[in-house]
Amino acid sequence: MSGDKIKIKVRNYGFYYGAVKVLSDISMDIQENTITAIIGPSGCGKSTFLRTFNRMNELLPNTRVEGDIIIDGIDIYKDNIDVVDLRKRIGMVFQRPNPFPKTIYENVIYGPRLHRKYTKKQLGSIVENSLKRAALWDEVKHKLNTNALDLSGGQQQRLCIARLLAVNPEIILMDEPASALDPSSTQKIEDLIDELKENYTIIIVTHNMQQAARVSQKVAFLLTENICEPATLVEYDDTNKIFTNPGDKRTEDYITGRFG
Amino acid sequence: MRETFHHKLEEINEDVILMGSLVQEAVYNSIEAFIEMNADLAQKVIDGDEKINESDISIEEKCIVLQAEHQPVAKDLRYLHSISIIIKYLERIGDLAVNISKIVKRLAREKRKYLDREIMDLLIEMGNLVKPELNGALESFKNKDIKLASKLGKSDDMVDEIQKMIFRKLFTSHKCSEEDIKFITNIVLASRYLERIGDQSVNIGQRVLYFLSGDYKVFHNGV
Numbered sequence: 001m002s003g004d005k006i007k008i009k010v011r012n013y014g015f016y017y018g019a020v021k022v023l024s025d026i027s028m029d030i031q032e033n034t035i036t037a038i039i040g041p042s043g044c045g046k047s048t049f050l051r052t053f054n055r056m057n058e059l060l061p062n063t064r065v066e067g068d069i070i071i072d073g074i075d076i077y078k079d080n081i082d083v084v085d086l087r088k089r090i091g092m093v094f095q096r097p098n099p100f101p102k103t104i105y106e107n108v109i110y111g112p113r114l115h116r117k118y119t120k121k122q123l124g125s126i127v128e129n130s131l132k133r134a135a136l137w138d139e140v141k142h143k144l145n146t147n148a149l150d151l152s153g154g155q156q157q158r159l160c161i162a163r164l165l166a167v168n169p170e171i172i173l174m175d176e177p178a179s180a181l182d183p184s185s186t187q188k189i190e191d192l193i194d195e196l197k198e199n200y201t202i203i204i205v206t207h208n209m210q211q212a213a214r215v216s217q218k219v220a221f222l223l224t225e226n227i228c229e230p231a232t233l234v235e236y237d238d239t240n241k242i243f244t245n246p247g248d249k250r251t252e253d254y255i256t257g258r259f260g
Numbered sequence: 261m262r263e264t265f266h267h268k269l270e271e272i273n274e275d276v277i278l279m280g281s282l283v284q285e286a287v288y289n290s291i292e293a294f295i296e297m298n299a300d301l302a303q304k305v306i307d308g309d310e311k312i313n314e315s316d317i318s319i320e321e322k323c324i325v326l327q328a329e330h331q332p333v334a335k336d337l338r339y340l341h342s343i344s345i346i347i348k349y350l351e352r353i354g355d356l357a358v359n360i361s362k363i364v365k366r367l368a369r370e371k372r373k374y375l376d377r378e379i380m381d382l383l384i385e386m387g388n389l390v391k392p393e394l395n396g397a398l399e400s401f402k403n404k405d406i407k408l409a410s411k412l413g414k415s416d417d418m419v420d421e422i423q424k425m426i427f428r429k430l431f432t433s434h435k436c437s438e439e440d441i442k443f444i445t446n447i448v449l450a451s452r453y454l455e456r457i458g459d460q461s462v463n464i465g466q467r468v469l470y471f472l473s474g475d476y477k478v479f480h481n482g483v
Contacts (some may be wrong), residue, residue: 210331243333245474256336257262 007032007171007201008053013067014230015048015057021050024230028220035202037216041254044224044231050173053203055083056091057229082199088115091164095176097156099148104140107159111167125167134162135192154185164253172196173202178211190215193258194242207254213243221251265330272322276343279315280398282308283350286357287394287457291387294360294450299368302361305430312354316347331371335471342471343390346401353394356453360371363446379429379447386422386451397464406472412465419458
């Protein structure tokens with residue numbers, strides 16, 4: 001499924017918090033149904049960049065973007081874009097699982113119900129499908145009415161993924177989705193991410209180099225070279241290339257732990 | 261932890277250089293033993309091989325532990341992976357020096373009135389071509405010298421040619437008594453072992469070239 005179709009075009013993108021420019025002149029093409037990992041030292045703006053794609057940065061005051069983010073040919077920073085609709089198309093998973101303090105069932109149907117009315121039967125099949133796609137169904141099918149907070153951390157994270165799959169997004173943004181999980185839960189999340197790429201375009205921020213190497217097909221390396229300067233995109237290439245023979249010495253130094 | 265990693269990497273580097281010098285000594289001694297039909301020197305090479313084999317295993321173990329502990333990437337990964345292969349070539353070169361030394365012992369035992377001068381000169385010439393290849397391979401590893409690594413293998417054709425000349429001379433100039441056949445076989449083998457030492461040295465150079473450049477094409481195109 002991963003093909004040559006460009007899903008997202010980033011052109012000369014920059015971002016400001018107030019007067020401070022944190023990201024500068026980023027241009028890259030993200031292919032449909034691929035997993036792109038964003039790596040870089042702490043504080044270089046990876047999460048800020050990730051939140052660009054669903055315009056979540058706007059929730060903070062005094063922020064400003066420059067350049068273009070074009071998804072399926074449409075610039076998402078144009079005035080006439082419906083942000084609610086945009087965020088329905090672009091799901092997001094966070095570092096710590098954040099299920100609602102409701103039942104497993106209610107967590108999954110929360111999103112679909114916001115957008116339209118469904119029959120009970122339809123909701124039942126949405127719940128089953130979403131949980132199956134999130135590889136959680138077998139573990140919870142007998143206890144859909146228990147509180148989501150009773151699940152383990154890894155299960156909660158997969159529930160959050162099921163919750164976003166329920167609204168049929170096209171793009172999934174993941175901000176360190178496994179950093180709060182133990183190795184076995186991490187492995188399940190990684191397996192799940194790998195399966196999801198068949199149908200979704202995934203962008204993942206991770207501090208874990210091995211995770212980036214394992215799950216992604218493309219890697220983007222962001223770096224702030226000097227304090228007070230914005231981060232730029234140093235290198236963007238195939239994951240195999242980045243981890244065996246990176247083209248830029250700064251990438252090499254970062255991934256081999258020589259700084260950062 | 262990264263400092264520990266780089267410290268251990270440096271330690272492995274030193275180990276490989278040391279192993280290289282052991283192998284170099286074995287090759288030089290085996291060639292000298294051959295030229296002089298010196299059975300004692302040949303025995304020294306045979307006895308020294310154990311140390312080379314031990315280095316091989318101990319370096320391999322260090323490489324695998326380091327990979328498990330630190331999951332290196334990029335040049336560190338290429339480097340450790342290449343070392344794991346380079347030490348196998350070195351170990352093999354050590355074995356070839358032992359093989360030559362065993363031939364020396366056999367021939368010395370028979371006290372055969374030796375080779376005609378011409379064949380001997382050709383073997384010496386072969387040794388003179390092979391030694392710089394090995395030296396170059398070890399030097400390129402030690403100094404991480406991409407230029408030197410890419411120059412190795414230039415005398416390959418010459419070595420092959422000399423080997424053919426030795427074969428021709430052996431098979432045309434001797435009456436074939438059983439003794440002669442034994443003798444000829446030993447010389448043929450010795451020249452073959454020398455030629456293999458040259459080849460393995462070039463292989464080491466290719467690995468050095470790969471871990472320095474990251475370009476896997478070096479293995480497809482030859483050097």
